Amino acid sequence: MATQEQPPVPYQALVFGASGITGYALLKELIVYPTPTTFSRVIGLTRRPLHGDVAQLPEDERIELYSDLDLTDREKSLFHLQHIPGIEHTTHVFFAAYAGHNTEYQELKRVNCEILTNAVGACEIVCPNMQFFTLQTGGKAYGVEFSDKVPYNPPLSESLPRIPEPYASNIFYYNQYDIMTRASAGKPWYFCEIRPDAIVGFVPQNNAMNIAQALGLFLSLWKTIEGEGAAVPFPGSEEAWTALHTDTSQDILARFHIYAASKPEQTAGRAFNVVDGPATNWQEVWPEICAYFGLHGAPPSSESPFSAQKWMEAHSSSWNEWMSTNGLKPDALSGTSWKFMQDVIGIPFRRDYDATASRSIGFGETRKHSQGYIRTFEEMRRARIIP
DSSP states (O other): OOOOOOOOOOEEEEEETTTSHHHHHHHHHTTTSSOTTSEEEEEEEOSSOOOHHHHOOOOOTTEEEEOOOOTTSHHHHHHHHHTSTTGGGOOEEEEOOOOOSOOOHHHHHHHHHHHHHHHHHHHHHHOTTOOEEEEEOOGGGGTGGGTTTSOOOSSBOTTSOOOOTTGGGGOHHHHHHHHHHHHHTTSSOEEEEEEESSEEOOOSSOOSSOHHHHHHHHHHHHHHHHOTTOEEEOSSOHHHHHOOBOOEEHHHHHHHHHHHHTOHHHHTTOEEEEOSSSOBOHHHHHHHHHHHTTOEEEOOOSSSOOOHHHHHHHTGGGHHHHHHHTTOOTTTTTTSOHHHHHHHHTOOSOOOBOOHHHHHTTOOOOOOHHHHHHHHHHHHHHTTSOO
Protein backbone atom coordinates (compact mmCIF):
# COMPACT_ATOMS: atom_id res chain seq x y z
CA MET A 1 0.00 0.00 0.00
CA ALA A 2 1.46 3.36 -1.09
CA THR A 3 2.29 5.81 1.65
CA GLN A 4 0.34 9.04 1.40
CA GLU A 5 2.47 12.13 0.95
CA GLN A 6 2.32 14.32 4.04
CA PRO A 7 1.19 17.95 3.60
CA PRO A 8 3.94 20.56 4.00
CA VAL A 9 4.51 21.99 7.47
CA PRO A 10 3.05 25.51 7.72
CA TYR A 11 5.56 28.32 7.79
CA GLN A 12 6.38 30.71 10.63
CA ALA A 13 6.99 34.42 10.01
CA LEU A 14 9.06 36.99 11.89
CA VAL A 15 8.35 40.67 11.14
CA PHE A 16 10.80 43.40 12.14
CA GLY A 17 9.19 46.83 12.35
CA ALA A 18 5.69 45.48 12.91
CA SER A 19 4.25 48.82 14.01
CA GLY A 20 5.35 50.58 10.82
CA ILE A 21 3.34 51.05 7.66
CA THR A 22 4.74 47.92 5.95
CA GLY A 23 5.18 45.73 9.01
CA TYR A 24 1.63 46.40 10.18
CA ALA A 25 0.29 45.34 6.77
CA LEU A 26 2.44 42.21 6.88
CA LEU A 27 0.86 41.16 10.18
CA LYS A 28 -2.56 41.23 8.55
CA GLU A 29 -1.61 39.72 5.20
CA LEU A 30 0.44 36.82 6.58
CA ILE A 31 -2.66 35.21 8.11
CA VAL A 32 -4.58 35.23 4.81
CA TYR A 33 -2.03 35.26 1.98
CA PRO A 34 -1.34 33.27 -0.09
CA THR A 35 -3.80 31.06 1.84
CA PRO A 36 -5.28 31.32 5.35
CA THR A 37 -3.18 28.33 6.45
CA THR A 38 0.21 29.04 4.86
CA PHE A 39 1.64 30.56 8.05
CA SER A 40 0.95 28.87 11.37
CA ARG A 41 2.42 31.72 13.41
CA VAL A 42 3.26 35.39 12.86
CA ILE A 43 5.65 37.07 15.31
CA GLY A 44 5.67 40.87 15.18
CA LEU A 45 8.64 42.74 16.66
CA THR A 46 8.46 46.43 17.59
CA ARG A 47 10.47 48.94 19.55
CA ARG A 48 7.46 50.79 20.94
CA PRO A 49 4.45 48.78 22.16
CA LEU A 50 1.58 48.13 19.76
CA HIS A 51 -1.24 47.59 22.25
CA GLY A 52 -4.14 45.37 21.34
CA ASP A 53 -6.74 47.99 22.23
CA VAL A 54 -5.47 50.32 19.48
CA ALA A 55 -3.85 47.88 17.06
CA GLN A 56 -7.04 47.01 15.15
CA LEU A 57 -5.52 43.72 14.12
CA PRO A 58 -7.66 40.70 13.28
CA GLU A 59 -8.53 38.53 16.27
CA ASP A 60 -6.23 35.67 15.35
CA GLU A 61 -4.21 33.75 17.91
CA ARG A 62 -1.41 33.23 15.39
CA ILE A 63 -0.39 36.91 15.65
CA GLU A 64 1.97 37.55 18.58
CA LEU A 65 3.51 40.94 19.37
CA TYR A 66 6.76 41.54 21.22
CA SER A 67 7.87 45.10 21.97
CA ASP A 68 10.89 46.89 23.45
CA LEU A 69 13.22 45.48 20.80
CA ASP A 70 16.27 47.74 20.49
CA LEU A 71 18.12 46.66 17.36
CA THR A 72 20.86 49.22 17.95
CA ASP A 73 22.10 47.05 20.82
CA ARG A 74 23.39 43.71 19.51
CA GLU A 75 23.47 41.85 22.81
CA LYS A 76 20.09 43.08 24.02
CA SER A 77 18.38 42.35 20.73
CA LEU A 78 19.79 38.82 20.61
CA PHE A 79 18.75 38.25 24.22
CA HIS A 80 15.26 39.55 23.38
CA LEU A 81 14.83 37.18 20.44
CA GLN A 82 16.25 34.19 22.31
CA HIS A 83 13.46 34.51 24.86
CA ILE A 84 10.59 34.32 22.38
CA PRO A 85 9.17 30.78 22.74
CA GLY A 86 9.42 28.75 19.55
CA ILE A 87 11.34 31.35 17.56
CA GLU A 88 13.59 28.57 16.28
CA HIS A 89 10.73 27.43 14.01
CA THR A 90 10.83 30.67 12.02
CA THR A 91 11.12 30.07 8.29
CA HIS A 92 10.57 33.54 6.79
CA VAL A 93 11.86 36.89 8.03
CA PHE A 94 10.50 40.22 6.80
CA PHE A 95 12.63 43.26 7.57
CA ALA A 96 10.66 46.52 7.49
CA ALA A 97 12.45 48.38 10.29
CA TYR A 98 13.80 51.88 9.70
CA ALA A 99 15.55 54.37 11.94
CA GLY A 100 14.97 57.84 10.55
CA HIS A 101 15.19 60.26 13.44
CA ASN A 102 18.44 61.81 12.21
CA THR A 103 18.53 63.38 8.75
CA GLU A 104 22.33 63.53 8.49
CA TYR A 105 23.29 61.05 5.76
CA GLN A 106 26.20 59.32 7.45
CA GLU A 107 24.34 58.91 10.74
CA LEU A 108 21.33 57.48 8.90
CA LYS A 109 23.65 55.03 7.19
CA ARG A 110 25.38 54.06 10.40
CA VAL A 111 22.25 53.33 12.41
CA ASN A 112 20.27 51.64 9.63
CA CYS A 113 23.16 49.38 8.73
CA GLU A 114 23.62 48.59 12.40
CA ILE A 115 20.01 47.55 12.97
CA LEU A 116 20.04 45.33 9.88
CA THR A 117 23.35 43.73 10.83
CA ASN A 118 22.08 42.99 14.32
CA ALA A 119 18.75 41.65 13.01
CA VAL A 120 20.20 39.25 10.47
CA GLY A 121 22.98 38.20 12.86
CA ALA A 122 20.46 37.36 15.58
CA CYS A 123 18.25 35.48 13.12
CA GLU A 124 21.16 33.29 12.03
CA ILE A 125 21.64 32.28 15.65
CA VAL A 126 18.04 31.84 16.82
CA CYS A 127 16.31 30.87 13.54
CA PRO A 128 18.16 27.78 12.25
CA ASN A 129 15.24 26.97 9.93
CA MET A 130 15.29 30.36 8.20
CA GLN A 131 14.66 30.02 4.46
CA PHE A 132 14.21 33.59 3.23
CA PHE A 133 14.77 37.17 4.40
CA THR A 134 13.20 40.20 2.66
CA LEU A 135 14.86 43.61 2.88
CA GLN A 136 12.73 46.68 2.14
CA THR A 137 14.43 49.74 0.67
CA GLY A 138 12.97 52.35 -1.70
CA GLY A 139 13.44 55.19 -4.15
CA LYS A 140 16.64 56.43 -2.53
CA ALA A 141 18.31 53.55 -4.37
CA TYR A 142 17.71 55.45 -7.62
CA GLY A 143 19.17 58.69 -6.36
CA VAL A 144 15.83 60.50 -6.31
CA GLU A 145 17.26 62.97 -3.77
CA PHE A 146 20.07 63.83 -6.17
CA SER A 147 18.15 63.76 -9.44
CA ASP A 148 19.66 67.06 -10.55
CA LYS A 149 23.23 65.87 -9.87
CA VAL A 150 23.41 62.26 -11.09
CA PRO A 151 22.29 60.31 -14.18
CA TYR A 152 18.54 60.01 -13.71
CA ASN A 153 16.37 58.42 -16.38
CA PRO A 154 12.85 57.32 -15.36
CA PRO A 155 10.99 55.06 -15.53
CA LEU A 156 13.23 53.76 -12.75
CA SER A 157 14.31 50.17 -13.27
CA GLU A 158 16.15 47.74 -11.00
CA SER A 159 18.67 47.24 -13.81
CA LEU A 160 19.97 50.79 -13.43
CA PRO A 161 23.48 51.02 -11.91
CA ARG A 162 24.12 52.58 -8.53
CA ILE A 163 24.53 56.34 -8.66
CA PRO A 164 28.13 57.63 -8.73
CA GLU A 165 30.20 59.00 -5.89
CA PRO A 166 30.23 61.18 -3.91
CA TYR A 167 26.43 60.81 -3.81
CA ALA A 168 26.42 57.00 -3.55
CA SER A 169 28.02 57.18 -0.11
CA ASN A 170 24.83 58.85 1.13
CA ILE A 171 22.58 55.94 0.05
CA PHE A 172 22.51 53.47 2.94
CA TYR A 173 20.36 51.05 0.95
CA TYR A 174 23.47 50.10 -1.03
CA ASN A 175 25.28 49.18 2.16
CA GLN A 176 22.27 47.22 3.42
CA TYR A 177 22.14 45.20 0.21
CA ASP A 178 25.87 44.46 0.52
CA ILE A 179 25.38 43.38 4.14
CA MET A 180 22.73 40.89 3.05
CA THR A 181 24.85 39.63 0.15
CA ARG A 182 27.76 38.88 2.48
CA ALA A 183 25.55 37.39 5.21
CA SER A 184 23.72 35.00 2.86
CA ALA A 185 26.76 33.81 0.88
CA GLY A 186 27.04 30.04 1.09
CA LYS A 187 24.10 29.81 3.49
CA PRO A 188 20.94 27.68 3.18
CA TRP A 189 18.75 30.80 3.14
CA TYR A 190 18.19 33.54 0.58
CA PHE A 191 17.19 37.19 0.46
CA CYS A 192 15.81 39.80 -1.91
CA GLU A 193 15.43 43.57 -1.89
CA ILE A 194 11.99 45.17 -2.26
CA ARG A 195 11.58 48.76 -3.43
CA PRO A 196 8.22 50.53 -3.00
CA ASP A 197 7.55 54.08 -4.15
CA ALA A 198 5.66 56.35 -1.69
CA ILE A 199 3.76 53.90 0.53
CA VAL A 200 0.05 54.58 0.90
CA GLY A 201 -1.47 52.97 3.97
CA PHE A 202 -2.75 53.03 7.53
CA VAL A 203 -1.12 52.53 10.92
CA PRO A 204 -3.10 52.72 14.18
CA GLN A 205 -0.34 54.67 15.92
CA ASN A 206 1.11 57.89 14.61
CA ASN A 207 3.61 57.66 11.78
CA ALA A 208 4.92 61.08 10.81
CA MET A 209 6.12 59.87 7.40
CA ASN A 210 2.67 58.84 6.21
CA ILE A 211 1.42 60.72 3.17
CA ALA A 212 -2.11 59.26 3.28
CA GLN A 213 -2.67 60.08 6.97
CA ALA A 214 -1.51 63.67 6.42
CA LEU A 215 -3.75 64.10 3.37
CA GLY A 216 -6.75 62.57 5.12
CA LEU A 217 -6.42 64.94 8.07
CA PHE A 218 -5.80 67.96 5.84
CA LEU A 219 -8.80 67.32 3.59
CA SER A 220 -11.07 66.54 6.55
CA LEU A 221 -10.18 69.79 8.30
CA TRP A 222 -10.48 71.73 5.03
CA LYS A 223 -14.03 70.43 4.60
CA THR A 224 -14.94 71.48 8.15
CA ILE A 225 -13.57 74.99 7.73
CA GLU A 226 -14.30 75.68 4.06
CA GLY A 227 -17.50 73.63 3.73
CA GLU A 228 -18.93 70.79 1.65
CA GLY A 229 -18.13 71.11 -2.05
CA ALA A 230 -15.36 73.67 -1.51
CA ALA A 231 -12.49 73.77 -3.98
CA VAL A 232 -9.08 72.61 -2.73
CA PRO A 233 -6.15 73.91 -4.76
CA PHE A 234 -3.43 71.37 -5.41
CA PRO A 235 -0.59 72.12 -2.96
CA GLY A 236 2.24 72.19 -5.45
CA SER A 237 3.56 73.57 -8.70
CA GLU A 238 2.45 72.92 -12.29
CA GLU A 239 5.46 70.63 -12.66
CA ALA A 240 4.44 68.59 -9.59
CA TRP A 241 0.84 68.43 -10.88
CA THR A 242 1.86 66.60 -14.06
CA ALA A 243 5.00 64.71 -12.94
CA LEU A 244 4.57 60.93 -13.22
CA HIS A 245 4.86 58.74 -10.14
CA THR A 246 3.81 55.27 -8.96
CA ASP A 247 2.35 54.90 -5.46
CA THR A 248 2.48 51.61 -3.54
CA SER A 249 -0.45 50.45 -1.37
CA GLN A 250 0.70 48.86 1.87
CA ASP A 251 -1.33 45.65 1.41
CA ILE A 252 -0.03 45.06 -2.13
CA LEU A 253 3.49 45.73 -0.85
CA ALA A 254 3.04 43.24 2.00
CA ARG A 255 1.73 40.59 -0.36
CA PHE A 256 4.73 41.05 -2.63
CA HIS A 257 7.07 40.53 0.34
CA ILE A 258 5.35 37.20 0.94
CA TYR A 259 5.18 36.29 -2.74
CA ALA A 260 8.88 36.98 -3.29
CA ALA A 261 9.83 35.00 -0.19
CA SER A 262 7.97 31.99 -1.58
CA LYS A 263 9.92 31.92 -4.85
CA PRO A 264 13.63 31.87 -3.98
CA GLU A 265 14.57 30.30 -7.28
CA GLN A 266 13.31 33.45 -9.04
CA THR A 267 14.01 36.17 -6.48
CA ALA A 268 17.21 35.32 -4.58
CA GLY A 269 19.66 38.21 -4.57
CA ARG A 270 17.50 40.40 -6.79
CA ALA A 271 15.76 43.74 -6.31
CA PHE A 272 12.11 44.36 -7.21
CA ASN A 273 10.01 47.48 -7.65
CA VAL A 274 6.47 47.23 -6.25
CA VAL A 275 3.73 49.60 -7.42
CA ASP A 276 -0.05 49.73 -7.62
CA GLY A 277 -0.16 50.06 -11.39
CA PRO A 278 0.97 52.10 -14.39
CA ALA A 279 2.35 55.56 -13.73
CA THR A 280 -0.07 58.30 -12.77
CA ASN A 281 0.13 61.96 -11.70
CA TRP A 282 -1.58 64.28 -9.25
CA GLN A 283 -3.67 65.72 -12.08
CA GLU A 284 -5.47 62.37 -12.10
CA VAL A 285 -5.32 61.45 -8.40
CA TRP A 286 -6.01 64.80 -6.69
CA PRO A 287 -9.63 65.30 -7.92
CA GLU A 288 -10.48 61.69 -7.06
CA ILE A 289 -9.24 61.76 -3.46
CA CYS A 290 -10.78 65.20 -2.86
CA ALA A 291 -14.12 63.89 -4.16
CA TYR A 292 -14.07 61.23 -1.44
CA PHE A 293 -14.42 64.06 1.09
CA GLY A 294 -17.09 65.87 -0.92
CA LEU A 295 -14.59 68.47 -2.12
CA HIS A 296 -13.53 69.74 -5.51
CA GLY A 297 -9.87 69.03 -6.28
CA ALA A 298 -8.67 72.08 -8.18
CA PRO A 299 -5.46 72.49 -10.24
CA PRO A 300 -2.47 74.36 -8.77
CA SER A 301 -2.61 78.11 -8.48
CA SER A 302 -1.35 79.97 -11.55
CA GLU A 303 0.34 82.44 -9.20
CA SER A 304 2.29 81.20 -6.16
CA PRO A 305 1.81 77.50 -5.24
CA PHE A 306 -0.57 76.81 -2.36
CA SER A 307 1.06 75.16 0.69
CA ALA A 308 -1.04 72.63 2.62
CA GLN A 309 1.68 72.62 5.27
CA LYS A 310 1.37 76.35 5.91
CA TRP A 311 -2.44 76.14 5.86
CA MET A 312 -2.46 73.37 8.49
CA GLU A 313 0.02 75.22 10.68
CA ALA A 314 -2.01 78.44 10.38
CA HIS A 315 -5.09 76.56 11.64
CA SER A 316 -3.35 74.76 14.51
CA SER A 317 -5.46 76.69 17.01
CA SER A 318 -8.52 74.83 15.65
CA TRP A 319 -7.08 71.34 16.04
CA ASN A 320 -8.05 70.52 19.62
CA GLU A 321 -11.64 71.73 19.29
CA TRP A 322 -12.03 69.93 15.96
CA MET A 323 -10.75 66.65 17.40
CA SER A 324 -12.89 66.98 20.53
CA THR A 325 -16.05 67.87 18.61
CA ASN A 326 -15.64 64.87 16.30
CA GLY A 327 -14.48 62.43 18.98
CA LEU A 328 -11.13 61.81 17.28
CA LYS A 329 -7.83 60.46 18.57
CA PRO A 330 -6.24 63.37 20.42
CA ASP A 331 -2.71 63.13 19.05
CA ALA A 332 -3.13 62.41 15.33
CA LEU A 333 -2.71 65.99 14.15
CA SER A 334 0.24 66.83 16.36
CA GLY A 335 1.98 63.59 15.40
CA THR A 336 1.75 64.18 11.65
CA SER A 337 4.51 65.74 9.57
CA TRP A 338 2.99 68.39 7.32
CA LYS A 339 6.42 69.05 5.85
CA PHE A 340 6.71 65.42 4.73
CA MET A 341 3.30 65.66 3.04
CA GLN A 342 4.21 68.91 1.34
CA ASP A 343 7.61 67.65 0.22
CA VAL A 344 6.24 64.45 -1.35
CA ILE A 345 3.34 66.16 -3.11
CA GLY A 346 5.60 68.94 -4.31
CA ILE A 347 8.19 66.75 -6.10
CA PRO A 348 8.44 68.51 -9.49
CA PHE A 349 10.00 65.70 -11.53
CA ARG A 350 9.21 62.14 -12.63
CA ARG A 351 9.92 59.32 -10.22
CA ASP A 352 7.80 56.56 -11.78
CA TYR A 353 8.92 52.94 -11.43
CA ASP A 354 9.20 50.20 -14.04
CA ALA A 355 7.31 47.15 -12.71
CA THR A 356 8.51 44.69 -15.36
CA ALA A 357 10.58 42.58 -12.95
CA SER A 358 7.80 41.92 -10.43
CA ARG A 359 5.32 41.20 -13.22
CA SER A 360 7.79 38.83 -14.90
CA ILE A 361 7.80 36.48 -11.89
CA GLY A 362 4.01 36.29 -11.88
CA PHE A 363 2.95 38.96 -9.39
CA GLY A 364 0.04 40.65 -11.15
CA GLU A 365 -1.86 42.55 -8.46
CA THR A 366 -2.82 46.06 -9.51
CA ARG A 367 -5.01 48.86 -8.19
CA LYS A 368 -5.97 52.33 -9.35
CA HIS A 369 -3.70 54.70 -7.42
CA SER A 370 -6.51 56.80 -5.92
CA GLN A 371 -8.13 53.66 -4.51
CA GLY A 372 -5.10 53.06 -2.29
CA TYR A 373 -5.74 56.45 -0.65
CA ILE A 374 -9.48 55.87 -0.35
CA ARG A 375 -8.97 52.48 1.33
CA THR A 376 -6.63 54.19 3.80
CA PHE A 377 -9.12 57.00 4.50
CA GLU A 378 -11.75 54.37 5.34
CA GLU A 379 -9.36 52.72 7.81
CA MET A 380 -8.67 56.13 9.34
CA ARG A 381 -12.39 56.69 9.84
CA ARG A 382 -12.77 53.35 11.59
CA ALA A 383 -9.86 54.30 13.86
CA ARG A 384 -11.42 57.71 14.63
CA ILE A 385 -8.43 59.55 13.15
CA ILE A 386 -10.73 61.48 10.79
CA PRO A 387 -14.51 62.06 11.18
